[in-house]
Amino acid sequence: MPSNVVVRVRTSSPELQQGLEAIAKELDLPGDFPAEVTAAAERSAADVVLPELDRTDLPFLTIDPAGSMDLDQALHIERSGPGGKGFRVHYAIADVAAFVRPGDPVDVEANRRGETLYGAGTRIPLHPPELSEAAASLLPDQVRPALLWTLDVDAAGTLTEVRVERARVRSTARWSYVDAQKALDDGSAPDVITLLREVGELRNQQEVARGGISLPLPEQEVDESDGGLRLVFREQLPVEQWNAQISLLTGMAAAKLMIGAKVGILRTLPPPDPRDVARLRRVAKGLRISWPHDLDYPGFVRSLDPAVSEHQAMVVACTRLLRGSGYAVFDGELPEQTRHSAIAAEYAHVTAPLRRLGDRYAGEVCLAICAGTAVPDWVLAALPGLPKTLQDSARRAGSYERAVLDLVEAAVLADRVGETFDAVVTSVRDDHPDSGVVVLAEIGVEAPVTSDGGAALPLGDDVRVTLASADVAARKVAFTLS
Known part of the structure; x- marks a missing residue:
């Protein structure tokens, strides 16, 4: 995250x-x-x-x-x-x-x-x-x-x-x-x-x-x-x-x-890279937050309500543009x-x-x-x-x-291995299209995801993912596409 x-x-x-x-x-x-x-x-x-x-x-x-x-x-x-x-x-x-x-x-x-x-x-x-x-x-x-x-x-x-x-x-x-x-x-x-x-x-x-x-x-x-x-x-x-x-x-x-x-x-x-702005739009979709195509990035940020947990997660995701x-x-x-x-x-x-x-x-x-x-x-x-x-x-x-x-x-997440969550695919690796990142609306978490059968991940699509592992010692969590 x-x-x-x-x-x-x-x-x-x-x-x-x-x-x-x-x-x-x-x-x-x-x-x-x-x-x-x-x-x-x-x-x-x-x-x-x-x-x-x-x-x-x-x-x-x-x-x-x-x-x-x-x-x-x-x-x-x-x-x-x-x-x-x-x-x-x-x-x-x-x-x-x-x-x-x-x-x-x-x-x-x-x-x-x-x-x-x-x-x-x-x-x-x-x-x-x-x-x-x-x-x-x-x-x-x-x-x-x-x-x-x-x-x-x-x-x-x-x-x-x-x-x-x-x-x-x-x-x-x-x-x-x-x-x-x-x-x-x-x-x-x-x-x-x-x-x-x-x-x-x-x-x-x-x-x-x-x-x-x-x-x-x-x-x-x-x-x-x-x-x-x-x-x-x-x-x-x-x-x-x-x-x-x-x-x-x-x-x-x-x-x-x-x-x-x-x-x-x-x-x-x-100024922010347009590719990063496009990726943030996918994160917004995953968090079920409306971002009209005619609304620019500053206007979108000002529309966020810090009292809403999904919006808080979106604000954190927006720090990518501070790179x-x-x-x-x-x-x-x-x-x-x-x-x-x-x-x-x-x-x-x-x-x-x-x-x-x-x-x-x-x-x-x-x-x-x-x-x-x-x-x-x-x-x-x-x-x-x-x-x-x-x-x-x-x-x-x-x-x-x-x-x-x-x-x-x-x-x-350590005690939730095996559970399934709603998510959206926000990025896909160019060299391994079966691997990428998802954002989970329910808990506002971004994490790695892979497709079990080797199929390409559906970038920007709503999906269901299963928590495959949560290793506290290694500080890693991973999901698979259900």
Whole structure:
């Protein structure tokens, strides 16, 4: 099944736990931080110097998954502009560079890891928890160094002004997505969260107008009930999408700054391959989702209802069109590819430096541009090698998530071998037309399928398939055409 979802395992199944340990060993995932890295993090936490600019007067708040400790972003929004019809968004981003020095043990280890890895209810952090979950995290009632983005948005949701500067900030409250959505629904939400809905909806409209796509990627959870395992999707809440729009707004503003100054690092994505779009149409058919021939891909994605399990599976399948994403580094001459096709704009990662390595460097570039100073030499020296480091870490994260999903699907189906399911053939191998892939509408799973008699699989057709095997140790499931 396509990846980019977080699998939460709510079970003590020994077989699953053994599988997770095998994945970690197989992929050579990072383990505990070396002692010298932890010691360096503790020293930097004790010696941090706060910026002179004091914006602790702004009552920031954070909105994250329940229980999160690595809080990269804190938000404050107020009305502004003529007649109070516009908005001023203050977005504080954790200042990792205030704690991590170029070439120090934490920096070296972060460059080895590349990003925080998520899956199966665990996280393998980019930075030691002494920083990522404590000294650098924007936890409530703590004064923290931050990169403070000030983004002015007009009544239509259009960005009009942007600046970023170092400042000391203080979050006054930590909200979970569930609690924030509940407060919005019952009318008890504070002004900042109410304004987040207004700005988020305006930015959603801007996204539609420019042809962008935001995939409301679901999380998958494995629950243990009645002696068996069950794979379910968790619906993404509207407040999560509005919060994501603020991050997108900041990333687009950062890209605009860097392109104007002709120095920086962009996140890029080429237009989707028409063959991949055609394959997605077959997946939609398998999930019994209507996709009219005159409806384009962005319009189809916006028609999906995250509350419907088949639609959630379709959203996950749509991540196939995110293949080919990369990074473009430049200093003096713009690269040929600057746009991110899914966002339908230029874009840069700058809002999650506790969890993504590249955000720290991109943030420093934007700070220098806004201050009218030269980009620091340590940033310029690192830029050329960043794309490979980031791509390598992204591949490892993808491999990890795919392995976890394969493991979970095998475990969920382990006691259903011999059962028959409705499915549709979504792809057929050119060299072996009796082999391909099916999608199962009932459980939203994609898996290999073969035709027993060697006949060619009927591409795009509704079929009945039998679960031939579900090997948890090998993390593989296979079906045969009934």
